[in-house]
Amino acid sequence: MTGLKPLSDLEIARQAIIRPIEEIAAAAGINGEALELYGRYKAKVDPALLTAPRPAGRVVLVSAMSPTPAGEGKSTTTVGLADSLARAGHKVMIALREPSLGPVLGMKGGATGGGYSQVLPMDEINLHFTGDFHAVTSANNALMALVDNHIYQGNELNIDPRRMTFKRVLDMNDRALREVIIGLGGPTQGVPRQDGFDITVASEIMAVFCLAANLADLRERLGRITFGYTYSRTPVTVADLGVQGALTLLLKEAIKPNLVQTIAGTPALVHGGPFANIAHGCNSLIATQTARRLADIVVTEAGFGADLGAEKFMDIKARVADLAPAAVVLVATVRALKMHGGVPKDRLTVPDLEALQAGVVNLRRHIHNVEKFGVTPVVAINQFSSDTAEELDWLLEWCAAEGVQAAVADVWGRGGGGDGGDELAAKVAAAVSAPSSFRHLYPLELPVEEKIRTIAQEIYGADGVDFSVPALKRLADIEKNGWTGLPVCMAKTQYSFSDDASRLGAPKGFTIHVRDLIPKTGAGFIVALTGAVMTMPGLPAAPAAMRMDVDDAGNPVGLT
Template identity: 85%
Template sequence: MSESTIPAGTAAPSDLEIAQRATMRPIEEIAAAAGINAEALELYGRYKAKIDPARLAASKAGGVSRAPGKVVLVSAMSPTPAGEGKSTTTVGLADSLARAGHRVMIALREPSLGPILGMKGGATGGGYSQVLPMDEINLHFTGDFHAVTSANNALMALVDNHIYQGNELNIDPRRMTFKRVLDMNDRSLREVVIGLGGPTQGTPRQDGFDITVASEIMAVFCLATDLADLRERLGRITFGYTYDRQPVTVAQLGVQGALTMLLRDALKPNLVQTIAGTPALVHGGPFANIAHGCNSLIATQTARSLADIVVTEAGFGADLGAEKYMDIKSRVADVAPSAVVVVATIRALKMHGGVPKDQLREPNVDALAAGVVNLQRHVRNVEKFGITPVVAINRFATDTREELDWLLEWCAAAGVQAAVADVWGRGGGGDGGDELAAKVAAAVDAPHTFRHLYPLEMSVEDKIRTIVQEIYGADGVDFSVPALKRLAEIEKNGWSGFPVCMAKTQYSFTDDASRLGAPKGFTVHVRDLIPKTGAGFIVALTGAVMTMPGLPRVPAAMRMDVDAAGNPVGLF
């Protein structure tokens, strides 16, 4: 860490303390510097705003409309409970690119409240590479997630009311595929029974809750290209089946207009800033282990219309978020990345090499060498999309020079560009990410031929097999009896042309979270398939992955509070 940022002999401040000490510029100044006209700006206080893309003036240079900005996708090796700092690296990289004179904008996902109160931490970066105001972004922000939750639950209230009022559509309450949602980790709501209490309370049926960020409404919200496309996608959602096993859609119920109305304002991207003043759009937030893990397409495209380089990220490791960015998001619009960054840390590599979490501070080059196979597989996987990634080694204070040099030498021998990024302590306008930024800028301009992993014409079964063999390194895939039945339904209903969204543990290439490194000789088990006809993909549920997480034994909420002035404390 830089002595100019954190004085020698002093304890490192928390992310929240650093954020609270930072001086923010009025959001109008950030917008003006980014080329956003005042008519497109809708203020949410002094430091947050929404952008109305319909009112955004066409970006021009010298009176000539310029080409959309190029995308840098930040991904990572398989995450560990020790944390890898992907968002921190994303923000630090963007700040360093801006420092080098590039016109840059960041596009990030919004954080989910459930994991924040649980154990994951926030999604605004860390140290001196953060987006601000971090406390507001990590809590309720501009209310987008509340809008998504409300739209989802309004749909289910309307469905159950339709059944209660005579069920003209012949909906089978036993074959509902859509659930209510809550932006909270609450295992008690995974399976519930509703409609109890007599005839006036509705029709009893088994139901359940997903977390908001796993909902199809969130996926639709993040893949829609504009308001009209949002309405059309909402209408395509299949929420269940009739008694004669025909799919029933939102359009048949006739409520896509009401759902669009509830999401109308939320669909506008949110503008904030980094500590260094780099503009950032934080919008949408599907999980990457159970959804497609990318920020909204509207935010990405808005950023591309304003900047020459857009730095975005996809959730968890490259086997999840990055693969879904390439095979799902990049099919909807022209947002294929020009460069990909794979974030790695010394301590995560040592953990994949067999070192327990409580011993990661100890130097151990042998464990580093054993765990680098995880990074190697992610690097080779990115290359399968036609892009050679840049490895960002996110530096921690406990990393030794010997360990860092070993990893840099390994990357050089593997033919991969790599740089140490010390952006936690030397970001915020410092030089901690300058070397990484230079390598990424060169990669953006390097020739490449992007390609998807599989064609859409391939069967759903073969798409899944391709992902698990080519990306995870599995020998094959095993489909449960219910999954096989669902495959037949998908083919019958004409949904086989959709891409696949794998729902899998983020900690391992396998569907077993305990198998770290780069396992071989395993099979991925698909227990069910859920067609998301509005989002336009098929979710494959593997292993024991849950669409409603639970809280840990000691939730992070136990250390959170507010001070006498109402300021948050204990928020990372």
């Protein structure tokens, strides 16, 4: 019936028939002993108690072109693709990150997919879920409370409060907490020092949480975290303080992956959530490996565009897990490509083939970048109702001319077990079966400075890299402390290949500016802060929270 307002994501989710989680677990091959219920529709899975050994499943990585405010629908495509693969008879499981409350209440409004390609219960996943983020926040802040108490109680480790590299965290966008002074109020209130807050998803404990192989590895990695330096400028670790056991205790339940389901009933593990613009942007390694034990194909996602999340998946997570993606999917939309071609957001629904042709340079660079890892991507064109047949046909023909497989997917409107992703699923299944020659972008033996330059030039298209004076000093410290063999995690705006968010498309003639380097010795990588990227985001002028409420029956309102 025409003229009716389409249902919102929340309305679609509320109307969906959701099955008891025990049924989803049984279908996935999860035995009852390994299942820990969190209500009727959520559960944690204890990998140590799984009893169904099988060959490790193949991994399909979903990434995207550079994101725009128009939205690309990467999570929606991830869910829709998995549902379509399951519909075609494949044994499939999804591995996704958990949403952060900061963006949920800020700009995004939610992160569980959309339309008829969602993971459920979407409201609970978006709001607190099983408490994993609270556990990470508590562990992070417990560490800093113990550090400051150690300084107050005599400072046996000789910690220099001026050289602290670890901050407290909060799972919220709150710019007022970026820089704070603590310990004011007299001798009994602690030792005054400058401090600050990061968002929880930028915490090294979140990165450790998502890269640990098991509980023992989690404890060891927590112990390796460097939180600051002594007055003689030697690193101080959590193991030096002797509190890695306490932090592991706070995380022992959270480290178990969370089992939920899609609207179509495909099992999904939603676990961990580092941002890809300021962290490594992948769900937990434990969830991915657990899914590989249970399914033939695991569909997972890396945050933001392929220059960020996918590069970090390839060069950080894939190294740690010793896995190679069997296929990579690049999500693109006509709307976003037109925005990269110069069209303002309020005119993206107007047909404009010329702008599409101008903006496709962004997708081309992402395609070529993925190929540098030895994998030819499949392009998923996520269809919007405003897309014209002429625009979609032109984009399909362009992809064919570039030598890549592509398919239009209407998984928002025809997902949930429908046929909207069938063509995409067939092309991805063929890619999974085809031989590939996966490789990392750089060897770990390269100096840190050269690793950064390789990423900037090969992936971003930069002419070079400019290191600030503080960053150069950090490089010297990294070499002195023996950390040069670690991979690099670039912290950069997600909106551009450059470190200037306003430069859309595929910019040329720019330099990446590295303002600081932060060794994450527990996670096992070096964070390179570029441009003006913030580790504690702020809220937009009109936060998504302004649309949210709860009705008299306790049902959420305004989540998208």
